[in-house]
Amino acid sequence: xxxxxxxxxxxxxxxxxxxxxxxxxxxxxxxxxxxxLCDRRAGIGGDGVLHxxxxxxxxxxxxxxxxxxxFMDYRNGDGSVAEMCGNGVRVFARYLQHAGHVGEGxxxxxxxxxxxxxxxxxxxxxxGDVTVGMxxxxxxxxxxxxxxxxxxxxxxxxxMGNPHAVAFVDDLAHAGDLxxxxxxxxxxAYPEGVNVEFVVDRAPGHVAMRxxxxxxGETRSCGTGACAVAVAAARRDGADPAxxxxxxxxxxxxxxxxxxxxxxxxxxxxxTGPAVIVAEGEIDAEWLENAAR
Numbered sequence: 001x002x003x004x005x006x007x008x009x010x011x012x013x014x015x016x017x018x019x020x021x022x023x024x025x026x027x028x029x030x031x032x033x034x035x036x037l038c039d040r041r042a043g044i045g046g047d048g049v050l051h052x053x054x055x056x057x058x059x060x061x062x063x064x065x066x067x068x069x070x071f072m073d074y075r076n077g078d079g080s081v082a083e084m085c086g087n088g089v090r091v092f093a094r095y096l097q098h099a100g101h102v103g104e105g106x107x108x109x110x111x112x113x114x115x116x117x118x119x120x121x122x123x124x125x126x127x128g129d130v131t132v133g134m135x136x137x138x139x140x141x142x143x144x145x146x147x148x149x150x151x152x153x154x155x156x157x158x159x160m161g162n163p164h165a166v167a168f169v170d171d172l173a174h175a176g177d178l179x180x181x182x183x184x185x186x187x188x189a190y191p192e193g194v195n196v197e198f199v200v201d202r203a204p205g206h207v208a209m210r211x212x213x214x215x216x217g218e219t220r221s222c223g224t225g226a227c228a229v230a231v232a233a234a235r236r237d238g239a240d241p242a243x244x245x246x247x248x249x250x251x252x253x254x255x256x257x258x259x260x261x262x263x264x265x266x267x268x269x270x271x272t273g274p275a276v277i278v279a280e281g282e283i284d285a286e287w288l289e290n291a292a293r
Contacts, residue, residue, distance in 0.1 A: 014256025031079025086223020
């Protein structure tokens with residue numbers, strides 16, 4: 001390791017990330033090291049780490065290098081590996097713009113959930129919204145339920161490259177503190193854990209949510225979760241674009257802001273929202289090495 005390691009801090013609707021540029025994949029970011037970086041008292045603090053690597057330099061992304069130069073090696077705040085993070089992709093794209101690797105317009109980003117198409121809107125201040133093509137939702141068969149204390153709700157099982165259980169409730173306070181993952185049944189429905197969204201209606205085409213993210217606890221926002229919520233709401237409202245032939249768009253309020261989700265008749269889902277770089281600095285390599293043990 002070098003003596004100092006560069007990092008940045010960014011967020012998308014207050015879903016915040018430690019960004020670690022490492023084009024040649026030279027850093028050994030162990031789960032313990034990632035958890036230390038994300039620690040809000042003893043580290044930098046974040047919901048996760050965006051490890052920025054050239055696709056050709058990472059064994060999990062080499063087969064995507066022809067489509068996307070950069071790979072988002074995303075890790076949850078507890079150090080576990082995640083398939084995808086919608087807010088993370090937007091912040092990842094903003095970092096690439098900030099670093100001069102890309103400009104406004106279209107680009108592609110490799111993720112464990114596949115290659116994602118991204119559009120950075122033109123803005124004189126370099127802060128235009130970022131739109132991410134999130135792919136298609138899968139709706140696995142089988143009923144699931146979500147519980148908090150004595151309350152229980154039916155939930156929609158939605159997979160956005162990562163698993164979600166979406167429950168519509170009367171009051172977001174019913175979700176409780178969300179420090180721990182709410183029980184989801186039946187047992188074994190999500191063998192690798194699940195992101196759980198609690199949703200209330202605000203107006204036609206407008207909902208609000210809180211989320212427990214697998215591996216991170218309650219976060220201020222979850223991009224894939226907002227997409228799952230929009231898909232579940234469209235099915236509940238009889239607005240499935242594949243049936244109606246008309247795109248379905250929902251404004252999804254999260255504690256950290258607002259995301260706009262559009263599902264097209266072909267099933268493709270687009271998510272639009274802000275992405276901000278707030279700071280950059282250096283990590284002491286010796287501290288990180290000790291934290292990784």
